[in-house]
Amino acid sequence: MIYSLILFIVLLMFSFQEIKKVKNSYARAGIIKTASGEFPTPLYVFAGTDAEVRMLDKKSLKNVKALIANTYHLGIRTKKADDIKKAGGLNKFMNFSGLTITDSGGFQVFSFGFGREHGIGKIGFFPEKNQPIKTDQNLVKITDDGAFFTDEKGRKKFLGPKESVKIQEKIGANIILAFDECTSPFHSYAYTKKSLKRTHAWAKDFLKFKKSKQAAFGIIQGGEFKDLREKSAKFILSLPFKGIAIGGPLGKNKKDMKKILGWLSPILNKRPELPRHLLGIGKPEDIFTGVEKGLDTFDCVIPTREARHGSVYTSLGRIDLHKGEKPEDKNPIEKDCSCPACISKTKKDIKKILKSGSPKEKKEIVKLLTFHNIFWFQNLVEKIRQSILDGNFKEFKEKWLARYNSLKKTKKNA
Numbered sequence: 001m002i003y004s005l006i007l008f009i010v011l012l013m014f015s016f017q018e019i020k021k022v023k024n025s026y027a028r029a030g031i032i033k034t035a036s037g038e039f040p041t042p043l044y045v046f047a048g049t050d051a052e053v054r055m056l057d058k059k060s061l062k063n064v065k066a067l068i069a070n071t072y073h074l075g076i077r078t079k080k081a082d083d084i085k086k087a088g089g090l091n092k093f094m095n096f097s098g099l100t101i102t103d104s105g106g107f108q109v110f111s112f113g114f115g116r117e118h119g120i121g122k123i124g125f126f127p128e129k130n131q132p133i134k135t136d137q138n139l140v141k142i143t144d145d146g147a148f149f150t151d152e153k154g155r156k157k158f159l160g161p162k163e164s165v166k167i168q169e170k171i172g173a174n175i176i177l178a179f180d181e182c183t184s185p186f187h188s189y190a191y192t193k194k195s196l197k198r199t200h201a202w203a204k205d206f207l208k209f210k211k212s213k214q215a216a217f218g219i220i221q222g223g224e225f226k227d228l229r230e231k232s233a234k235f236i237l238s239l240p241f242k243g244i245a246i247g248g249p250l251g252k253n254k255k256d257m258k259k260i261l262g263w264l265s266p267i268l269n270k271r272p273e274l275p276r277h278l279l280g281i282g283k284p285e286d287i288f289t290g291v292e293k294g295l296d297t298f299d300c301v302i303p304t305r306e307a308r309h310g311s312v313y314t315s316l317g318r319i320d321l322h323k324g325e326k327p328e329d330k331n332p333i334e335k336d337c338s339c340p341a342c343i344s345k346t347k348k349d350i351k352k353i354l355k356s357g358s359p360k361e362k363k364e365i366v367k368l369l370t371f372h373n374i375f376w377f378q379n380l381v382e383k384i385r386q387s388i389l390d391g392n393f394k395e396f397k398e399k400w401l402a403r404y405n406s407l408k409k410t411k412k413n414a
């Protein structure tokens with residue numbers, strides 16, 4: 001009896017605590033408490049789309065602090081969600097002790113729909129031209145009930161707030177995200193307004209259908225329109241969510257992103273007890289912007305995806321190890337990095353294997369690069385947190401970014 005009571009309380013446990021806030025800024029350090037443990041913020045959440053981190057072995061997975069898996073991939077494209085449920089949830093299924101999140105599938109509705117129609121591969125990667133590439137590739141029909149779409153195998157599927165919540169409950173992550181409609185940066189005010197109404201109705205439905213004790217986060221949409229973004233923030237905050245996520249288009253460049261996040265900061269600041277997540281954005285410079293605007297957690301595919309393509313992050317900028325003017329470089333990727341790649345390999349070794357290694361050797365190298373990027377981004381957010389705690393976030397940011405961008409400026413390469 002006592003045991004089940006304790007278990008019940010542990011399962012219920014989810015909270016956020018703001019530890020320290022930067023003066024005259026929204027930047028803060030905090031702590032997310034969940035059944036999986038306590039997680040200091042700012043925190044980077046890596047892609048665990050199919051309930052695995054691609055090119056990362058089980059031993060290295062133990063060093064990862066947070067992952068986001070995908071409702072569409074686990075519950076619609078495959079039936080893996082059923083196996084995850086049988087295993088006792090995502091953490092047990094993956095033998096993973098970090099923080100787990102599942103997204104709602106709303107982003108896939110976008111990428112199969114307007115993403116294709118407007119020629120945008122991924123929100124967060126700003127389109128190079130300020131015009132949509134019009135195609136007739138839209139495979140989604142969005143109604144007030146949800147999204148009907150045709151998947152890559154030509155099968156008809158439906159995903160709405162009820163289906164999304166059911167799949168996310170099967171997966172059993174610590175945090176689940178409300179089902180929303182992600183609009184495109186090329187949508188008009190009228191369309192975005194209509195879509196927002198739907199997203200808000202779905203947020204209410206999502207909470208109504210939710211039966212589990214998982215922490216549900218509501219998603220703020222509203223595109224690039226100030227009144228819609230503000231309206232969305234206020235509406236989502238009025239619902240009993242345990243946290244807030246910011247989704248959808250954040251403009252056409254980094255300046256727009258800063259402006260849009262800035263509209264939301266004073267509104268979100270009224271509820272300091274709610275953790276705030278920025279969806280799909282996570283380049284180093286964007287993390288600094290996000291932290292400055294009061295965001296706590298970030299997810300992005302770039303650390304793992306770019307490692308698979310031979311690109312690594314360093315304090316002097318990103319390096320493409322397939323290229324470079326100095327193939328004889330006998331330094332590690334990052335001199336003071338203690339990851340297995342930096343301890344055991346020089347850039348010369350890595351470049352040689354990427355160029356002429358056997359498929360097995362190449363695979364092993366990509367595993368090491370994946371681990372380096374994860375380790376590097378985790379280190380970065382930890383340093384940001386420390387600077388907030390030490391009261392020198394602004395100085396740290398300026399110094400760090402000047403160094404990070406110095407390689408680009410001098411046009412040197414690795």
Ligand SMILES: [Zn+2]
Nearest residue numbers: 337339342372
């Ligand atoms: Zn390293």
